Amino acid sequence: xxxxxxxxxxxxxxxxxxxxxxxxxxxxxxxxxxxxxxxxxxxxxxxxxxxxxxxxxxxxxxxxxxxxxxxxxxxxxxxxxxxxxxxxxxx
Numbered sequence: 001x002x003x004x005x006x007x008x009x010x011x012x013x014x015x016x017x018x019x020x021x022x023x024x025x026x027x028x029x030x031x032x033x034x035x036x037x038x039x040x041x042x043x044x045x046x047x048x049x050x051x052x053x054x055x056x057x058x059x060x061x062x063x064x065x066x067x068x069x070x071x072x073x074x075x076x077x078x079x080x081x082x083x084x085x086x087x088x089x090x091x
Contacts, residue, residue: 001025003057007048007073008064009033012087029057048073052080060085066086 004020006013019060020028030043030059045051061077063086064068074084 001027001059002059003027003054004060004062005030005046005051005058007032008037008066013062013064017062020062021071025066030055048076052076052082058063058082059085061063063087 002025004026006016006020006028009017010033013031013033017028020026024067026083028042030045030051031040032045032048034046034048035047036044043055045054060083063077063084065071065073067088070086070088
């Protein structure tokens with residue numbers, strides 16, 4: 001079982017959330033975004049910084065932020081020792 005976190009909870013983040021929840025060997029454990037509903041069935045973080053400082057369970061971070069932020073967010077997650085999934089090229 002792999003633990004996933006989603007960075008960015010817009011349209012694409014919600015698409016990834018559904019896919020993770022429907023995948024047998026995947027577990028969504030947290031969502032990171034500054035504007036999240038309170039009824040999510042996952043740990044929530046309002047900043048990437050707080051997630052990177054506090055999370056110890058995530059195996060893979062799904063980058064679902066706007067394309068222009070992919071590179072910065074991926075590098076920050078990788079430097080923190082997180083595996084990263086990005087659906088588009090970062091450069």
